[in-house]
Amino acid sequence: MNNNKLQETIRDANLNKNIGNFSYWLHRLTGIGLAIYLLMHTFVLSSAISGEKAFNTRMGSVQNPFFAFLEIFLIAGVFIHMLNGLRITLADFFGWTRFHKSIFWIITIIFLALMVVTIMLLWPKFNPVNYGMGG
Amino acid sequence: MVERTSNQSLWTWIFQRISGLFLAFFLVTHLNVHHLFHDFNATGIINFDSVRENLSSSGLWKIYYFLFVPFIVFHALNGLWGIIADYRMPGNLSIIIKIIFWIIAAILIITAFFTLKNLF
Numbered sequence: 001m002n003n004n005k006l007q008e009t010i011r012d013a014n015l016n017k018n019i020g021n022f023s024y025w026l027h028r029l030t031g032i033g034l035a036i037y038l039l040m041h042t043f044v045l046s047s048a049i050s051g052e053k054a055f056n057t058r059m060g061s062v063q064n065p066f067f068a069f070l071e072i073f074l075i076a077g078v079f080i081h082m083l084n085g086l087r088i089t090l091a092d093f094f095g096w097t098r099f100h101k102s103i104f105w106i107i108t109i110i111f112l113a114l115m116v117v118t119i120m121l122l123w124p125k126f127n128p129v130n131y132g133m134g135g
Numbered sequence: 136m137v138e139r140t141s142n143q144s145l146w147t148w149i150f151q152r153i154s155g156l157f158l159a160f161f162l163v164t165h166l167n168v169h170h171l172f173h174d175f176n177a178t179g180i181i182n183f184d185s186v187r188e189n190l191s192s193s194g195l196w197k198i199y200y201f202l203f204v205p206f207i208v209f210h211a212l213n214g215l216w217g218i219i220a221d222y223r224m225p226g227n228l229s230i231i232i233k234i235i236f237w238i239i240a241a242i243l244i245i246t247a248f249f250t251l252k253n254l255f
Contacts, residue, residue, distance in 0.1 A: 028218060031218075032215065034211065038211050042246050042247060042250070045247075049250055052183040059180070059181055059182060071170065075170065078166065082158075082162065082163075085159070086156075089156065093152070118171060121171045121172065122170075124176050
């Protein structure tokens with residue numbers, strides 16, 4: 001790997017603390033995270049190949065309050081990557097480069113609103129009693 | 136100096152954008168059905184039967200997954216490839232990584248196919 005290039009990117013992030021650079025890193029990191037999640041997701045679901053029992057056992061092991069908590073970050077990652085991806089597409093295909101900072105603030109508001117709804121919808125999953133544990 | 140170039144990276148760049156737009160729709164649908172609006176209070180945790188019931192609710196799900204799986208596998212691996220290309224790996228290493236990525240793509244699509252076959 002060309003380390004100079006990597007160092008250059010990191011130095012650039014330090015020198016240019018602006019919206020464009022911030023969202024570039026955010027897009028990259030959420031993208032890597034989601035790609036890794038895709039592998040794990042496919043692995044967990046592939047237990048269906050071994051049949052119903054294997055599927056239910058493995059699916060049962062990833063459905064509890066802890067994983068529900070992690071799910072918040074997964075969905076946040078999806079929304080960040082999606083909204084920022086749309087922002088990039090608008091800038092690339094429609095020449096909206098001049099408005100990219102305004103779009104950033106608009107998608108930030110949309111993101112926060114989506115996350116409030118997400119947490120409200122996931123709420124019952126955070127309670128151990130709903131899994132028949134404890135209560 | 137005139138360099139011989141191919142348009143491959145242009146096409147993958149455009150297709151990354153197009154698959155991204157498709158995924159904005161596919162992934163929101165997927166999240167809504169299986170993560171957010173899954174009626175946890177009524178049906179409890181997701182299991183084999185609940186997934187089967189969900190997928191058999193409409194014939195359109197087959198078309199949906201037929202498009203969704205290749206699009207997301209392409210978008211994920213091409214995105215990672217773009218990051219690797221940014222840091223200019225030495226020639227041999229980048230060919231090895233490319234081959235590994237193609238193998239991962241094949242494994243993911245084949246696994247997804249047989250998984251879905253059992254769930255439909």
